[in-house]
Amino acid sequence: MSRDFSHAAKQRRRSDQVTLSQVAEAAGVSPITASRALNHPEKVSERTRNSVLKAVEQLGYVPNLVAGSLASSRSKLIAVIVPSLINTVFVEVIKGLQETLEAEGYQILLGNTDYDLDREYQLVRTFLGWSCSALITAGLRHNQACQTLLNNWEHPIMEVMELGQGMDLNVGLDHVAAGRCMAKHLVDKGYRHIVYVGARMAQDYRAGMRYEGHQEMLQSNKIETPLIELDTLGSLQAGADSLTQVLTHYPHTQAIHFANDDLAAGALLAAQRQGLSVPNDIAIAGFNGLPLGQHVTPQLTTILSPREEMGRLAAKELIRRLSGKNVYRRQHDVGFTLQVGGST
Amino acid sequence: MSRDFSHAAKQRRRSDQVTLSQVAEAAGVSPITASRALNHPEKVSERTRNSVLKAVEQLGYVPNLVAGSLASSRSKLIAVIVPSLINTVFVEVIKGLQETLEAEGYQILLGNTDYDLDREYQLVRTFLGWSCSALITAGLRHNQACQTLLNNWEHPIMEVMELGQGMDLNVGLDHVAAGRCMAKHLVDKGYRHIVYVGARMAQDYRAGMRYEGHQEMLQSNKIETPLIELDTLGSLQAGADSLTQVLTHYPHTQAIHFANDDLAAGALLAAQRQGLSVPNDIAIAGFNGLPLGQHVTPQLTTILSPREEMGRLAAKELIRRLSGKNVYRRQHDVGFTLQVGGST
DNA sequence: CGCTGTCATGATAGCGCTACCATTCCTTTT
DNA sequence: AAAAGGAATGGTAGCGCTATCATGACAGCG
Incomplete structure (x- = not known):
């Protein structure tokens, strides 16, 4: 099997991907009803829901999340910005985050600053452009431009790793x-x-x-x-x-x-x-x-230091906030434990 | 004949984010020219480009990548699917990938299957919905549904870690x-x-x-x-x-x-x-x-095993493919080295 | 019997951007 | 001088989806 990208259909409809309208037609309902059947299943009758799901299955429909996000100006993306991936510490936090976020249907958009705050600003800009539902970043320090950008942003921001008065939510240790x-x-x-x-x-x-x-x-x-x-x-x-x-x-x-x-x-x-x-x-x-x-x-x-736990807690708090619940504490101290071995 | 904007504006625009049209207006050009100034700078005059960039700066414009992707059905997102983050091996590959991909302006959408092929299929579905430009996945084994989905997908697929006849591109070792x-x-x-x-x-x-x-x-x-x-x-x-x-x-x-x-x-x-x-x-x-x-x-x-190198090579090959260049070898063996220590 | 409320569904109008083609105004070619 | 080409810009029409409001059907109520 060989793939040929050279003559990729130059028309307006660049892909022959199945659309929601086609699903709707196959199910004998309007597009908007099909949309509801998939995104707010409780708002349609069981009969409708089933016929839409059947059509989805038959046609192999894969929702276009880009279009959905544009229309609703929401996305199930969460930006995660860390300074390094070599340092296993951040990977463990990411693991905790991911475990919890994926279970709720969120996807992680991962960025690595290499400990460079200007790079962080660039990443933040890009990620805001994806209308992420939230941003998680390691640390409380940012450059001025980044600070300004985030202050005007209307979604939750979670700063992890260190404890302190941050921009919004914070989970860390002292x-x-x-x-x-x-x-x-x-x-x-x-x-x-x-x-x-x-x-x-x-x-x-x-x-x-x-x-x-x-x-x-x-x-x-x-x-x-x-x-x-x-x-x-x-x-x-x-x-x-x-x-x-x-x-x-x-x-x-x-x-x-x-x-x-x-x-x-x-x-x-x-x-x-x-x-x-x-x-x-x-x-x-x-x-x-x-x-x-x-x-x-x-x-x-x-x-x-409870790193995975920190990730999990941060993710949970974020999800609470995203689902509109009140968030009582904006700062969480995950603490640390002195572990005395034979080396001292 | 003037249209009533005041009404419409109130209805729909949920965020007061600066749009490209506003930038265009401030720069005294049409929206499409502003778009070109940002995305194909070589196609506009220097004067135009500068005034657009100035307007971007002044207004604090952050491009809406979701809208851009929908319109162009392209995105600078690359899906990366790994079976685990605890295993540092995958993290090192990710690091190699990221280093190379971010330098080219791509973002990584990260998924973790926890060694579950059904979970992989779900992730692939979601990622295809984001119109990623490519998909990188660890391993050559997938479930049937996933296989089918990917065979019909029109973007490059890179399978890493193990060497063999894959769906498209492959970088790994035996x-x-x-x-x-x-x-x-x-x-x-x-x-x-x-x-x-x-x-x-x-x-x-x-x-x-x-x-x-x-x-x-x-x-x-x-x-x-x-x-x-x-x-x-x-x-x-x-x-x-x-x-x-x-x-x-x-x-x-x-x-x-x-x-x-x-x-x-x-x-x-x-x-x-x-x-x-x-x-x-x-x-x-x-x-x-x-x-x-x-x-x-x-x-x-x-x-x-050269893990970061594997990531870097995979990313480079992918970028070559994405930039339309011919890719001569679809399979790359990164090899391995026996390292004899005192333990045997 | 109308009035109101609730439920399921649909019509319409965009979300913010870019592909496509058209237009303008030059410069170059024959 | 006319034709052809090129460079810069703009108008139009969507991309595929969902928010919003509108509609119709039907139940409950005085």
Whole structure:
């Protein structure tokens, strides 16, 4: 079988797709009744509904959602904008979102900003052009143009990942508090020479917020807050490399507080290879609660963030809003859990 | 003879979004010229183009892509259907796709089948309704209804992940050969008691294909091919659990060939915790070439599949086809590489 | 018996944009 | 000088669907 696109019918009717009118004719009703039978089944008689469904089946009708959306200026599309797909964290949130949204018949229009706010603005523009019913975006920071555009938009906006006063709805967790929490754990354990290792925190600014919390806590304990910032994104390899870097710059380091589990696990595995004992020679802490952290020896001390849950909750709240129900709380704190392993 | 707009306007226009006509008016040209200025800039004079762009800027015009798509029966949407988002493999392919497609101005409409072919059919129906310019789907297997629907569809279809005669375009690798390759490696290393561990291979049938290759190779060497099939999806935890299961059922096992790296790494880390020596007590092999495999000790023997590259290549081929260029090869083998670590 | 209300259905008029063809005003060719 | 071609622009007519209002049928009520 070979496909030929070259002579694609140059007429006005470019496709020979079955239309709703044809269905209506076959069912012996008017187009508008056929439309109702499919979209508001409760508004037509059972007889009509059945004959329309039968015609749909027979003709192999596939609704033209583009036309439907134009006519109703509504669509079952939801825009999802994330800064990265390499970082599994966002993928897990997407998973939670998708699971819940697809069950309600929504489709996800996915955009990736690569941590670039101008790119985000472009994506938002495009997505608004698709008359999405809602927009979900990771984070509370946007550029000015994007902010303006969204403020004038008349559909729900959900900002996830971090907690705070956003434009509309918000589901997330307090990253400053998370950083503080882990720092407190390290201090409580008796560590006094603690290095924070982050990766591109200007972009992954939530890691920066955790560093802020870390600083707060250490400073209130009169402890120095050395920082190593990598300029690659977090990965096992980067974590492994950073271990050497830390030990070179700060030879007395007792504990490393990593911005995420990829870095931390990479460092932990590297320490093992180098014959360093964790936590005796060096303690290691992460953030996220990735499965990997539970499977290394010693288990990684980390902060568990409920990512899929965050996605599911965000989707549920959005659906409530979209179905016209009152939304009582505009902000949801999904919290986090300190998970102490053997690595600290 | 003037028409009464005040009445009509009140009736229908639900949003006060700026339209192309308003832009045209502000720029002092006809709507169609404004449309051209934005979509085929080379077809209008520079003066016109500039005044239109200025008007767009001033009015904050955001093109209604739904209307545009309906009128032109084209859209810059590309449907991507994958069986899972938990499995990082698909996410990496998506990443490669997205990177390339977004650069060309396409948007991704993402669907997740959860390894259910009926769900796939539903998603395809919906996506066709959005007049996507192309469809990308993971795998060559579809149900009958889906097959029929797609055969009558007049846009490019790209099937990725596995190599074979598909409906249209195809970018993938030969999973049977990959299974054979790893099995050969294990045999060459001298192992004679080899267990294959897969997870839900009825659904993740590509793992099943690798098992076929594995069987072929072992049988031609007169070696038994015991199989353990888990009924959870691949994960570190499942891999860890399966280790016990293998050693209970087949105490003489020398090597385990895992369907993927998550399972293999999980088993490797579990072996370490249990004080088993890898590969002396038990050899472990995986599939995928996940970064994790390189960071454990010993390094995991695995088969590296170029996943992002697969996504990028698929996207590039699709774009070639969409821009009307001839596509010489309909099938692309991205190959795989045996990566021998210390685990075998 | 008219009046009102409810239910099922239909006629009409767009949603905001672009394909198609026509028009205008040049420049180039013979 | 007339014909032909080209570049820029515009008028018209939809794309396939649904919102809105209109209609007809029939039940319940005083």
